[in-house]
Amino acid sequence: xxxxxxxxGDILLTSIQSDITDDQALTLQVDILxxxxxxxxxxxxxxxxxxDVVDSYMTRILSETxxxxxxxxxxxxxxxxxxxxxxxxxxxxxDLHDVLTALDVEQGVEKxxxxxxATGDEDDDxxxxxxxxxxxxx
Amino acid sequence: MRGTDSSSVVLIATPEDVVxxxxxxxxxxxxxxxxxxxxxxxxxxxxxxxxxxLHYGGGGRCEISACQEExxxxxxxxxxxxxxxxxxxxxxxxxxxxxxxxxxxGLPGAAKLVDSLAIExxxxxxxxxxxxxxxxx
Ligand SMILES: Nc1ncnc2c1ncn2[C@@H]1O[C@H](COP(=O)(O)OP(=O)(O)OP(=O)(O)O)[C@@H](O)[C@H]1O
Ligand SMILES: [Mg+2]
Numbered sequence: 404x405x406x407x408x409x410x411x412g413d414i415l416l417t418s419i420q421s422d423i424t425d426d427q428a429l430t431l432q433v434d435i436l437x438x439x440x441x442x443x444x445x446x447x448x449x450x451x452x453x454x455d456v457v458d459s460y461m462t463r464i465l466s467e468t469x470x471x472x473x474x475x476x477x478x479x480x481x482x483x484x485x486x487x488x489x490x491x492x493x494x495x496x497x498d499l500h501d502v503l504t505a506l507d508v509e510q511g512v513e514k515x516x517x518x519x520x521a522t523g524d525e526d527d528d529x530x531x532x533x534x535x536x537x538x539x540x541x
Numbered sequence: 542m543r544g545t546d547s548s549s550v551v552l553i554a555t556p557e558d559v560v561x562x563x564x565x566x567x568x569x570x571x572x573x574x575x576x577x578x579x580x581x582x583x584x585x586x587x588x589x590x591x592x593x594x595l596h597y598g599g600g601g602r603c604e605i606s607a608c609q610e611e612x613x614x615x616x617x618x619x620x621x622x623x624x625x626x627x628x629x630x631x632x633x634x635x636x637x638x639x640x641x642x643x644x645x646x647g648l649p650g651a652a653k654l655v656d657s658l659a660i661e662x663x664x665x666x667x668x669x670x671x672x673x674x675x676x677x678x
Binding site for chain 2: 423424425426457458460463487490491495496497
């Protein structure tokens, strides 16, 4: 069973609905990156609300997917991590380094949009920032 | 009072079985009345050990037993495989050591989630035993 990926404007939306195998997780990673490349989507929202176990393998898949998407010029946000999963990750000494996260899908979409806007405006922002820091030094 | 009150076995031959093993662990913890945090800890630890048995041991079995002892619940999980064994257990337990081109975080991570993790290993037989003990409520 393949996990469906929906397209909503600039964003790809996908949701893990139950505990999945390593193979399914890897397939999802490949599918997400392929769709990101094929479509003109800029961001991916991956909802893991229903995921009740995130072990070292899943942690690695999640953070690698986010890093690969970023290399391609896209952005991934992971939403809905349960408090118990977060607790286990921290206790294991793991983290989702550099991965955008949000409490739920709604906040995830907002975060993704803000991030995508910010990246899109990067060239406009830079002179303003430099001026800002120059003033601070004066 | 002491003794095994219940036990279940999951054979580990495919990635689906790794999911089955960790979910069986969660259910056993829930059946004993352990909270969501402990259920998740146990399921996550089992996932690491069962995956190792599949990848490095070529498959195996996961036995989950629950028992009562002196006002406590105790869950013991024993994962057995008949693969090549772990030559240097201490190194295998240290974070970052991997012969599988991975992160080497499975065993040390699992050890932090449960009360005890013991490994017995020689060529042809590896047994990893996890235990969790909680006050009966
Ligand atoms: N059942 C086993 N049989 C043989 N060797 C094992 C077994 N379990 C673990 N090992 C050895 O111990 C090492 C460390 O295991 P650990 O689970 O900590 O890390 P990993 O599996 O390499 O990576 P990760 O779990 O982070 O993906 C493995 O790389 C392997 O060499
Ligand atoms: Mg491992």
